Amino acid sequence: MCHEPCHQKSCETARNCSxxxxxxxxxxxxxxxxxxxFTGDGYVCEGEELGTPYHPEDPEQPYQPEEPQEPYQPLDPQEPYQPLDPQDPYQPQDPYQPQDPYPQDPYQPQDPYQSLEPQEPYQPLEPQDPYQPLEPQDPYQPLEPQDPYQPLEPQDPYQPRPQDPYQPQPPYQPLGPYQPQEPEEPYHPVLFCNAGE
Structure with missing residues (x-):
């Protein structure tokens, strides 16, 4: 247990504890x-298994790197790359032979500009006759005049068809009492018998 209070405002900022x-x-x-x-006053705490108290103020031991490792060496060293079959440098079948460096006839400048063939002055094509319309047409003449509108023959005003005068039917007369008809005789088929039987 520590007996002295921490002088920090909160535990989050307490940095002087062990x-x-x-x-x-x-x-x-x-x-x-x-x-x-661990035992101690809180500022200095000793471990039960540690013989000396831990003091963070003690300078740390200088860094000692581990033993240096040997550089990496592959298991089987390989020979440098060599192509399987060395090829001859490229030789074309027919070596290039430049043409004559200079032409036989030296360059001769041409005469000043001259047109290839003298051209005749421009002549338009044969003049065409001035525009002549087709045969003149007669002025517009309407078709034969039609007679003025004449309605069809006037029809007589509506007249109903003449009908026969109304004739009343005779009054209804009930039939007499029911009289059944005589029943017809039933049908009897005629049987023929052979004489030999």
């Missing part, structure tokens, strides 16, 4: 307490 201790709140006070397995 790395093996924690800052806790007891009765509204922040205190440093050693972790389980």
């Amino acid at each position: 790395p093996y201790g924690v800052c806790t709140i007891l009765e509204n006070e922040y205190r440093c307490e050693c972790l389980p397995g």
Whole structure:
């Protein structure tokens, strides 16, 4: 247990406690307490298995790297790359032979510009006759005049068809009492018998 209060405002900012201790709140006070397995006042905590107290102020030992490793060497060193079959450099079948570097006839400048063939002055095609319309047409003449509209023969005003005068039918007369008809005789088929039987 630590007996002196931490002077920090909160445990989040308490940095003067031992790395093996924690800052806790007891009765509204922040205190440093050693972790389980360690003893001390909270600012300096000793481990039960450690003989000397841990003091973070002690300078750390200088860094000592491990033994240097040997450089990487492949298991089977390979020979440098060599193509399977060395090929001869490219030789064309027919080596290029430039033409004569200079032509036989040296360059001769042509005469000043001359047209190939003298051209005749422009002559238009044969003049065409002035426009002549087709045969003149007679002025518009309407078709034969039609007679003025004449309605068909006037029809007589509506007259109903003459009908026969109404003739009343005779009054209804009921039939007499029902009289059944005499029943017809039933049909009797005629049977013929052979004389030999």
